[in-house]
Amino acid sequence: MISKTVAHLEEAVAGIEDGATVLVGGFGLAGHPIALIDALLQQGASDLTIVSNNAGNGDTGLAALLKAGRVRKVICSFPRQVDSWVFDGLYRAGEIELEIVPQGNLAERIRAAGSGIGAFYTPTGVGTLIAEGKETRTIQGRDYILEYPLGADYALVSAWKADRWGNLVYRKTGRNFGPIMAAAARTTIVQVDEVVDLGTLDPETVVTPGIFVDRVVAIGERAWLQDGAFVGSESAS
Amino acid sequence: MTGALDRRALAARIAHDITEGSIVNLGIGAPTLIADQLPAGLEIILHTENGMLGMGPAPEPGRIDPDLINAGKQPVTELVGASYFHHADSFGMMRGGHLDICVLGAFQVSEHGDLANWHTGAPDAIPAVGGAMDLAIGAKNVWVMTDLLTRDGQSKLVAECTYPLTGTRCVSRVYTDRAVFDIVPGGFAVTEMFGSTTLDELRSLTGLELA
Numbered sequence: 428m429i430s431k432t433v434a435h436l437e438e439a440v441a442g443i444e445d446g447a448t449v450l451v452g453g454f455g456l457a458g459h460p461i462a463l464i465d466a467l468l469q470q471g472a473s474d475l476t477i478v479s480n481n482a483g484n485g486d487t488g489l490a491a492l493l494k495a496g497r498v499r500k501v502i503c504s505f506p507r508q509v510d511s512w513v514f515d516g517l518y519r520a521g522e523i524e525l526e527i528v529p530q531g532n533l534a535e536r537i538r539a540a541g542s543g544i545g546a547f548y549t550p551t552g553v554g555t556l557i558a559e560g561k562e563t564r565t566i567q568g569r570d571y572i573l574e575y576p577l578g579a580d581y582a583l584v585s586a587w588k589a590d591r592w593g594n595l596v597y598r599k600t601g602r603n604f605g606p607i608m609a610a611a612a613r614t615t616i617v618q619v620d621e622v623v624d625l626g627t628l629d630p631e632t633v634v635t636p637g638i639f640v641d642r643v644v645a646i647g648e649r650a651w652l653q654d655g656a657f658v659g660s661e662s663a664s
Numbered sequence: 665m666t667g668a669l670d671r672r673a674l675a676a677r678i679a680h681d682i683t684e685g686s687i688v689n690l691g692i693g694a695p696t697l698i699a700d701q702l703p704a705g706l707e708i709i710l711h712t713e714n715g716m717l718g719m720g721p722a723p724e725p726g727r728i729d730p731d732l733i734n735a736g737k738q739p740v741t742e743l744v745g746a747s748y749f750h751h752a753d754s755f756g757m758m759r760g761g762h763l764d765i766c767v768l769g770a771f772q773v774s775e776h777g778d779l780a781n782w783h784t785g786a787p788d789a790i791p792a793v794g795g796a797m798d799l800a801i802g803a804k805n806v807w808v809m810t811d812l813l814t815r816d817g818q819s820k821l822v823a824e825c826t827y828p829l830t831g832t833r834c835v836s837r838v839y840t841d842r843a844v845f846d847i848v849p850g851g852f853a854v855t856e857m858f859g860s861t862t863l864d865e866l867r868s869l870t871g872l873e874l875a
Contacts, residue, residue, distance in 0.1 A: 454714040454751075455737035457730060480751075484737075507792035508737070518790055527791050530713065531755030531798035538752040550759060551798045554832035556783070599748060600714050601731040606750040634750075651729060659727050 436466035439644040450582040450608040451479040458601035460585040461488040482506035482514035500524035540578030541610025582612035593640030609639040667859010676701040691768040692736040718746030758802030766803035775851035780827035800831030812840040819870040
């Protein structure tokens with residue numbers, strides 16, 4: 428019997444080694460795998476390279492990992508936000524490396540890594556600082572720059588539901604980087620609200636097939652949901 | 665600034681130019697105000713880079729769903745006909761030329777249509793590009809919404825951008841608080857002026873030959 432589900436968060440993040448490169452899903456806090464990051468914080472891995480859209484929001488999730496000094500380098504599109512004080516402080520103190528990648532190039536580099544593409548030409552960034560040092564080429568009259576895949580040792584992803592084969596469905600804009608990151612890591616670790624019985628997810632609506640998933644841990648339904656239906660909350664978390 | 669439009673009025677002016685059936689991305693900051701000014705009853709589909717078409721307005725208090733946010737990470741709602749997709753598809757929609765219009769803010773726009781809106785280049789600035797470069801080169805029509813002048817009175821319309829570029833030759837129209845400018849082969853062409861603004865005044869403020 429195939430079962431990718433693990434019982435505890437501790438087990439989900441076991442083996443992530445110092446110096447690992449980790450893809451971390453989420454756009455802001457939507458789809459951000461906070462429970463897995465908290466577990467990684469407890470697990471203790473350090474000298475990490477994190478690939479994520481942002482560089483932490485508030486004091487939770489990725490921001491907490493940064494604050495604890497576990498991250499050597501962040502590869503992201505948009506670190507500076509109203510609530511990115513943890514990253515801002517580390518960056519200004521010269522305590523963290525930053526590589527800025529335009530968001531669409533970031534997504535496509537991750538997708539390329541997951542789908543065996545060796546490199547690709549993109550129009551995004553042509554004629555800007557992003558193009559410096561990169562191969563450029565004119566194809567059918569349009570200019571492009573060459574970008575390389577961005578895969579990782581691990582991916583930490585947040586989805587809504589999974590089955591024991593690792594098939595995933597997401598919820599609303601929480602999907603964001605999850606499907607492409609799941610495919611781009613050697614080991615993909617997913618937190619979900621709920622693990623459902625095999626056969627419960629409609630095969631037509633599975634977003635990430637289990638082939639891309641290695642470990643699944645259920646963290647329980649979040650406070651603003653009830654049986655998967657939105658019931659309202661006082662504020663965004 | 666006699667007759668200058670305030671942000672809300674400028675948003676309404678831009679909304680007036682968005683036709684039914686358009687698929688539109690509104691950049692973070694001032695352009696998000698346009699969403700509330702779109703003509704009622706028209707089917708205009710808003711795209712948000714974080715993976716949604718058919719984005720609706722902010723929710724009622726107490727109805728904030730943390731899984732449902734826009735590019736500015738503010739809570740939004742889902743309209744009938746909405747769809748969700750992952751980031752690679754969302755940015756494929758941009759680069760692939762599937763968006764009709766995007767409206768972005770700007771530090772500077774050059775008379776060739778070059779856009780600078782992501783980085784001041786200052787040594788202590790933390791650069792953050794997000795989706796701006798993909799939007800700038802991807803949408804069929806790239807419009808800019810901005811004040812004509814910076815807070816210290818410098819024209820944001822320039823002969824050549826001095827800030828780091830977001831995209832080259834990508835902007836087709838600039839809506840400012842004083843006038844609307846199309847970018848044509850000769851440079852900026854004034855198509856509309858607000859209040860008592862005159863062409864001579866715009867030439868003086870920008871230092872540019874304006875058609």
